[in-house]
Structures are given as C-alpha cells and as structure tokens.
Amino acid sequence: MSEPKLQQHTLPTRRHPVFLAEAGRLLPTLHHAVATPTALVTAVQENGWQARHCGTPAQLMDRVLKTGDEVILDFGTHCVGRLSLCCEPVGSPPDAPAHLHFTFGEIIDEVAEPLTGYDGWLSTSWFQQQDLYLDVLPAQVDLPRRYCCRFVKIRVVATSRKYGLRLRDIRLHTETSAGSTHPAAPATADPLLQQIDAVSVLTLKNCMQEVFEDGPKRDRRLWLGDLRLQAQVNYATFGNNDLVRRCLYLFAGVTREDGLIAANLFMKPEVIADDTYLFDYSLFFIATLADYVAATGDDATLRDLWPTAWRQAELALARVDVQGVVTDGDDWWSFIDWHEQLNKQAASQGVLIYALNKALALAERVDAARVPAIAAGVARLRAAALEHLWDAEQGFFASGAGRQVSWASQVWLVLAEVGDVAFRRALMARLRTEPPAVRMNTPYMMHHYVEALLQVGERDAAVAAIKDYWGAMIGQGADTFWELFDPENPGYSPYGSRLINSYCHAWSCTPAWLIRTFSL
C-alpha cells in the first residue's frame, strides 16, 4: 500500500499562549499500578500465531538463562507502562557483561515474528525493542521507555560460558490518567455486549495518558479524529472531562497562521502542531467542543474556544464550490478512512454538514447573530448533496469525478441528515442488501456506520454490527480494540505490515459509548 501523498502546507504556525497556559494547568496526574506476569507462553502457529501456556511465573525463577535462551512473559492483558526487573548471575562471577534483548508485543505476533523483514512506510522505530547491557550484576533495571504490551519476550543474547542469569521481580508499572475507579458496568444484559464494553473501557483507559493518545504504542499522539470519539466514550465512563478540556485548549493553542487546526499535535519537548492538516479532522474540533459543552455545560470554555471553532468552519466553507459541493482533491486532503481507493468528496461533504450542525448548537449559546447564516449554510449543503451527489439510478450517493459509490459516502451523508428519515433508513438498508465494493477498513469507519444505523432507528442492525465486528476481534483474542480490523482480511494494514498496526487504538473504543448512550 502506498504512502498517502501529503499536501504541502507552507504556512507557519501561530502559538496562542493563553490557551497553552490553560492546557498546561490541566496536565493530569498519572495513576500507577503494578502488573506482574501471569504465565510463561510459547508462540505457536495455529491459524496464525497463538500464545500457548508453558509455565508459571514462579517457574521462571527456577530457570538459569544462558546465551541464546529466551522466554515470553504474558501479563494476562494489555498494559501500558514501564518494565523493571532484577537480573541475578548464577555460576561463576560474571566475567563479561550480560546482553539482553527485549521485544514487547500488544499481540503475540509482535514477539513471535522476526521484525527484520518489515518494508512498510512507517518507521521501524515503532517496533518496541530494547537492548540492555549490564556491566554489573546483580542488577535492578528500569528500562528507559514506556511500553505497550501484553507479551514481553526476553532473549539472553549473551552472558559468558561461566555464568547464567536468573530473572526476578519482573514488573510493569502501568500508567494512565483515566483514574483508578473502574466505571460501572453498562445496563445491557447481553454477555457479549458486556464483554465488548469492558474491552472498550480498557482500550480507552490505556489511551488516556497526558493527553488522549490515539494509540499508546503508535503514534502516541493527540489526533483530533480520535479525540472526538474518545471524549464521547469518556463522558459515558471515566468522566475525566478536564482531560477533554485540556486537549481542546491544546489544539486551539497552536494553529496554522490562518487559524486552521492541525490533524494532530506533538506534546514534547513543547506543543507542536504537525504539518498534517485534514479537512475532516479540523472540522471535528467543532464537534468535539459541542459534545464537551453538551456533556458539561461549560460555557466559559465555549466562549474561549468558539472563535477558533468557527474559524474551522470558515476555512472549510472556502473549499465549497459554487454548486455547494466540497471540492475534491487528489492528495491526502481528508481522512475519512484508511482506504487506498476511497474517494473522499461525498463523505467530506457529510462531515462538513455534520460539523456545521454542531456549530449551530454552539452559536445558539454564544453567537446568536450567526445562527441564521449557519442554518442556511447547512440547508444549502444538504440540498447540494442531494442535487449533485445523489445518484438516483444506483440509489447511492456518488463521490468524485469517477462517481464512486462507497460505504463511507453513504454513512457520512446519513450522519449529516441529508434527506428525510425514511430516505436515510432506506439508504442504510440498501447498504446491507446491495453492499458497495468500496468497503470500510477501520473500527473508526465502522463506528460511524453503527452510529448512522442508530440515527435511523436500526437498533438491531447496530447491535448485530457491533457484535459481528468488535465481537470478532474479541474472538481473535483482543484484550483492547485494534486500530485496523477487516474480518475478511486478517493481515490488513495500510502501513505495509500488520506488526506495525496499533492494537489498542482510541478510535476503536466507541462501543462503550454506543452501548451506554443508546442503551443497547
């Protein structure tokens, strides 16, 4: 799969110190706990890689590891934290350093398969590995980085012929800003939905760090598209609303010179806006602020951030042509989904309408004068979608010069409430009876599909979709929900290898919100 071709955005960024200072004040305290291995496992090939129990952690204490030996530890579930252990020499006094190699895996595949064959376009630096040289033994070691794992493979690359190593006190010091109180279970009596909810909650928890990270393994960054969904799940679970508020101030704190909000931010060594700007993601600032205000009633924050939010609408509307349709592009201008063939025009039209509709609710609270113009804009964009994007013959919205029919286009124009409810319900039904070839690739897109089903009242289909899709991930052993999942193509990755996919990913944690908000 080829790398997305990025737009060049040469405009410099502008910092907004008041917003950044407010974000700094909202830096959360991380909560720590200690996880210990629950088993020793081996990786076996059986319908893909499986972890097979081969011993207890206590048995590791009895083993003396020599050059070439390796063990795989299973922490029982997905963890985010820092590893510590004690290495004791056994035999003669250590007459050479000990050299150990650690590999961390969210899934067993990452520690079972050699990483050397990777040839994708994301950096191999994402592979979670660590070499360790110990000059003095015994050694109490704290590995230097935060890792994301259920499995840790430890290979003794070399001791000497005169001594071996015993590994003790292996601990993962976990980190999260989600808080130590686990949210109450949802009302549903369905065991699979309960299970899906629990995995969703753990996914969110492990992504909640100093910001809402997209994935604690990769990219460990604040992306707006992920934030919007995480924030919604958070209102329904941990209720750490200040973390959402912090992230809103962060995005408003560094914008492009013209006010455009970046698709994602880097936090260290200081807050930096990535030079990636996406049409849909910028608009999600409006939606995220609207959801925050709806959840909290915090009009003070709304007054601070409304000008920034509205600026996103203005910049997006500048891309609308005289017919009222968002101009298409052949670069990576809008995200929508990971899909090489997907044309983004129609779905982006939907996102714009969806965001303007959210802006309407906000303007009613703080900028009444602008309400009529926004309402008129929403109506114009909806009409233009029906007039120019609707393909009556096919019964679907079509996107781009090639008039492409995709799931994403339908879903987003339904979420934008284009057409009346009967029209939208028929469209959502047609998706299932006449499925377009351009499918959905991510839990992120699947979430929007389910939300669209619920919007048109198709609760049973929504529950079925959740169970089929997120339930299938659990069936394949997911402790947290994955960034990418195509049940028909288990090796799917937009990055060149499934080993570099994230297996605890923010945008996949939404079932907890869907189940709780819609009382599924």
Place this chain on the structure above:
Amino acid sequence: MSEPKLQQHTLPTRRHPVFLAEAGRLLPTLHHAVATPTALVTAVQENGWQARHCGTPAQLMDRVLKTGDEVILDFGTHCVGRLSLCCEPVGSPPDAPAHLHFTFGEIIDEVAEPLTGYDGWLSTSWFQQQDLYLDVLPAQVDLPRRYCCRFVKIRVVATSRKYGLRLRDIRLHTETSAGSTHPAAPATADPLLQQIDAVSVLTLKNCMQEVFEDGPKRDRRLWLGDLRLQAQVNYATFGNNDLVRRCLYLFAGVTREDGLIAANLFMKPEVIADDTYLFDYSLFFIATLADYVAATGDDATLRDLWPTAWRQAELALARVDVQGVVTDGDDWWSFIDWHEQLNKQAASQGVLIYALNKALALAERVDAARVPAIAAGVARLRAAALEHLWDAEQGFFASGAGRQVSWASQVWLVLAEVGDVAFRRALMARLRTEPPAVRMNTPYMMHHYVEALLQVGERDAAVAAIKDYWGAMIGQGADTFWELFDPENPGYSPYGSRLINSYCHAWSCTPAWLIRTFSL
C-alpha cells in the same frame, strides 16, 4: 582455538575487611577531559581495513542523516570515556522515534566488519554497541556506559520519512586515574623509541581507572599478571603509587579460604575474587609487593601484606615434587602465555624461583628468620631446574613429559637466574640462532624476553626486539599497544576473532619501563 580447561576450585573465599577498608580509602579520583572528533572517515580494504579521511567534523553539522545513513567518527587517538551528543530533527516534526545504533572501535576493523559472524568462546557482549531510541527530539543524550574507542560508527537505523537527524556536539568525556600531568619524555634520542614510549604511556594511562585494568575494553578487570607490569611502568611515569597500593590491598582482601590469591578480581557490586587461580599469577603478588616496596620504601604496607605474600610461596612450594621441580598439569594451571601448545612446567619453575628471589628481598626487611630457608629453597629449585629440565643435547630447557622446547621456558629460567651469566647469555643467543618452534604470542611474553635480554646485558638485541615488535604495531597504526600481536599472523586471537581482542592492554605497555629503567 579451544577454550582453556579451567581447574575446579571449590574452596570458598575469605574476606579480609581491614585490607578491603584500606583499599576503599585509596579509591582514586578520576580525571576527566573532553575529546572531540578530529575527522570523518570511511573504512576501506587495503591490506586489511584502513580508515580513510572523508570529511571534517564541521561537515557533519551540514548533513541530514536519514534512515540507513551512517557515519564513522575518528577521535584521532585511543580514548576511554562516555559519549554525549545532541540529536536535532530536520524537516517535519518527528512523527516517530529516532532509532540509532552506535558501534565503538579501538581499531577501524571493529566498526568496519559485521560482528554477527563471531563464533569465539568469549562473550559477544564485549562488542561495544548501543542502540538508542529517542522519543523526544531534539535530545541531548548521554550514552549509559563507558566505551573504549578511537572510532565511533553511528548508524541511523530509522527516523521517519518526514524528518532526518543532525548530530551535534559529539563529545567523549574521557576518564583516567593516571593524573593530568603527562610524564616527561624519556632520555633516549631515538625517535622510534620515543614514539614507542609515548604509545606505552597512553596505553597505561587508559588502563588506569579505579584499579589498574587489564584492558579498558575487555576484560576491564584487575588481573595480577597485568598489575605487576603496569605498576612498574607507573613508577617510571605517572608515579601514582597509591593506586598500586590499593590494588595490593584488594588482592589481599579476598583470597581463597586457604589464602591463595585469585588471578583477578571483580570490583562491582563489591570486591569479588574470580574463581580462576593460576600458579604464576598468585606468585606475582610477591613480585608486585617487592617492586612496590623497592619503589616506595613503604615498610608499613609490607608489614601488612607480607603474610599474604608469603602464603603464595607456601602454596606454590606445595606443588614442587621431591626432585625440586614444579609438578606439571594438563589443565589451565599456570598462564605464562596465550599458546595452545605451550607446556607450562619449565616456565612455571622459573616464575617460582623469580618470585622466591623477590620474597628473599622482602624477608630481609621484615622476616629475617625466614631468610635462610628461602635462600636455600631458591638454590634447590635452581639446581633442580639444571638437573631435571636442562636438555644438554638440545642446549635448551625442556618442559613437561614431552620435553617441549619453547621460548617461554628459556626466558623464565633466565629471569630466574638459573645458571651463571655466561650460561644464560649463551642461552639467550641460542634462542635467536636456533629459534624453538613454540613461539611467543603476546606482548606480555615478549616483555619477559626483552627483560631477559637486558638481564644478560644484550642491550642491542633488546632494543632491536622492542623496535621490531612494538614498532611494528605502531607501523600498523596502533595508538595504544595491543593485547595480542604476532607480526607473522596479523589475525591472531586466542578467542576466535581478532575483533574481540583488546587493543589497549596493560601488559603491552612495558616498553616505557624498559626504555626508562634501562636507559635504552
């Protein structure tokens, strides 16, 4: 080459807290300086690996290193210290960690050749390497270990496609306990001897750390055989006599239960005696103490340590048979030289006599009652050597049941002053005209050969040997003298690969002592 078969020494060790406390009080202060790269080089194959100049350090600042790029820095000479550098991102904000790999080489071969093919019996953990993952950029990095190098190869294993790295402020913070004052040049007017002396002094300096290390790359340990020679060079150069005193107390501080001194000590986490005991090395405690007393007149230390020293003689004498000859063994009971075929019996007889002769000088100061017995013992062992080891037909001393004739046997029995001066001078001459097949492999053995030449008054031959042997190392680019050097077999290693040899090794630094003490 096969690994030496070690004796099993099951006796526990005994700690002597008063001695260890004294050694602790003598812990030296390390002196620090900053070394910076003098050039960028590439490694080329021309009669073995050569470093070819390819740029200035300033030019490195202009380069942006991307995934797969590598540079080799040349620090101009051999250094021991800790590396620091600054890594700056160039391009878009770093959207993935930076992964760097460092390889350190005392000689260019170590950074030019892949280390993966190594199959020797020493641990690969001695290869000086470091992986570095930087999550936050720019980063000021202090690598965690002490390294030993002239050359540092830095490979950018991975950045991302959106940014590269600029490396700045690359510094090696050197460490030595030798003191910052460089010893005055020796009196010799010979430029090659001056050069050999300077390289010897740097070799000693870089081995002088918290103890006299055998090699700062490998094994980084206090070995008695090396200490004896380092101490002598030190008296003639840096004059850090307290460091010798410290090492004597360390060896006396942890002995085998029966009082035998170990061949080497580990310093951390506490002083530990290695479970390697060698006949000759234990006896060198006597010689080292005698040399120290001769250099300092420190009778207080002598009184403290004389019982320990004498115990080594007692234990060695227990190995002498009724004929007055040291009993041979088929295990690694005595070191003498790295040589797979070398029989150690005759040379060990020489070492025992040599050490008893040193003990005689010490006993005269503090244990007069024992003098007659020691003198008698020396005479008896010398007579036994002439009677049982001398092979009149061949004109050489023979060793072991196989009556092996080696250089080492002759050299050590000359140093033991077996036979009168004329006999010994003739023997040393015969070595050159009828060279035995079992040759010398190390600068350590070569040192004893030169010392034997000087003992019989062969100054010209001694100077020629120093120039031929140590001069040839300089001719091959040595900045410090090597652990192993066979001019006829440049790849010689007793460990399975010359890459794991030490290229700054204590026992090779003796020309400075020979040149200065004998006014060569």
